[in-house]
Amino acid sequence: MRTAMGVWRWRRNPLRRPTDLFEAWVAFAALVCVLLVAPAIGCVAGRQVDVTLQRAVREQRQERxxxxxxxxxxxxxxxAGASAExxxxxxxxxxxxxxxxxxxxxxxxxxxxxxxxxxxxxxxxxxxxxxxxxxxxxxxPLDPAAASIHAAMVGLAAALGAAALAETVRRMVVRRLMHWRYIRLDRAWAAAGPDWGRAGAGS
Structure with a gap:
C-alpha cells in the first residue's frame, strides 16, 4: 500500500508516466477501501445479522x-452392530x-x-x-450473548473479505499495468534498437 503515496510523489515529476499516476490512484483507492469501506461493510453486515439473530432469540424464547x-x-x-466406531x-x-x-x-x-x-x-x-x-x-433457545458473538464474527469476516477483495483488485490492476509497460518498452526498443549507437542516427 506504500504506492498510495505516489499520488503526491508523482504529482509534478517530469519522469512520470500516465500508468504511474494511475497505479498510484488505484493504490490510494484500495487503501481507502481497506481503511474505511471494509470496516463499514463489516459493521453493516454484523448489525444486520445481529438484528436477525436477536429476533430469532426472542421468537424462540416465546415458543420454547x-x-x-x-x-x-x-x-x-x-x-452391538449399530454402535458407532x-x-x-x-x-x-x-x-x-x-x-x-x-x-x-x-x-x-x-x-x-x-x-x-x-x-x-x-x-x-x-x-x-x-x-x-x-x-x-x-x-x-439461542442465547443472546452467543447471537451477538456470531454476528460479530460475521461482521469481521465481511470486513476481511472486502479488504481482501480490494487488495486483490489492486494487484490485478498493477499486474496488468506492468504487462502493458513491458509491451510498450519492447515496442520502443524494437524501433530504436537497430539504430542504437550508429553515427548520425540521433542516438
Missing amino acids: HLVPAVVVRPAQEPP PSAQRQAPQRTQIVATWTGPDGSSHQGTVPAAEEPPRTGDRFRIWTDTRGCLVGQ
Missing part, C-alpha cells in the same frame, strides 16, 4: 418452554438415553426418549427439558 420431566426407565441399548465415541461421548414422561405447556401428556440429565439416571428422578407449546421436544 422448560417443563418438568420424570425418568421412567433407561432406554433400550442399541444393538470407538474413535467417534471417544471424540463425542453420548449421554445415557432414558425414557421420560412430561406434560406440555398446553396440558398434553408425552413420553419419549431423551438424554439423561444426570449420570447414572434413576427411575423417578425429575429434570427439565425444552419443548414447544404443544409439548414436542426442541433444542435449547
Whole structure:
C-alpha cells in the first residue's frame, strides 16, 4: 500500500508516466477501501445479522418452554452392530438415553426418549427439558450473548473479505499495468534498437 503515496510523489515529476499516476490512484483507492469501506461493510453486515439473530432469540424464547420431566426407565441399548466406531465415541461421548414422561405447556401428556440429565439416571428422578407449546421436544433457545458473538464474527469476516477483495483488485490492476509497460518498452526498443549507437542516427 506504500504506492498510495505516489499520488503526491508523482504529482509534478517530469519522469512520470500516465500508468504511474494511475497505479498510484488505484493504490490510494484500495487503501481507502481497506481503511474505511471494509470496516463499514463489516459493521453493516454484523448489525444486520445481529438484528436477525436477536429476533430469532426472542421468537424462540416465546415458543420454547422448560417443563418438568420424570425418568421412567433407561432406554433400550442399541444393538452391538449399530454402535458407532470407538474413535467417534471417544471424540463425542453420548449421554445415557432414558425414557421420560412430561406434560406440555398446553396440558398434553408425552413420553419419549431423551438424554439423561444426570449420570447414572434413576427411575423417578425429575429434570427439565425444552419443548414447544404443544409439548414436542426442541433444542435449547439461542442465547443472546452467543447471537451477538456470531454476528460479530460475521461482521469481521465481511470486513476481511472486502479488504481482501480490494487488495486483490489492486494487484490485478498493477499486474496488468506492468504487462502493458513491458509491451510498450519492447515496442520502443524494437524501433530504436537497430539504430542504437550508429553515427548520425540521433542516438
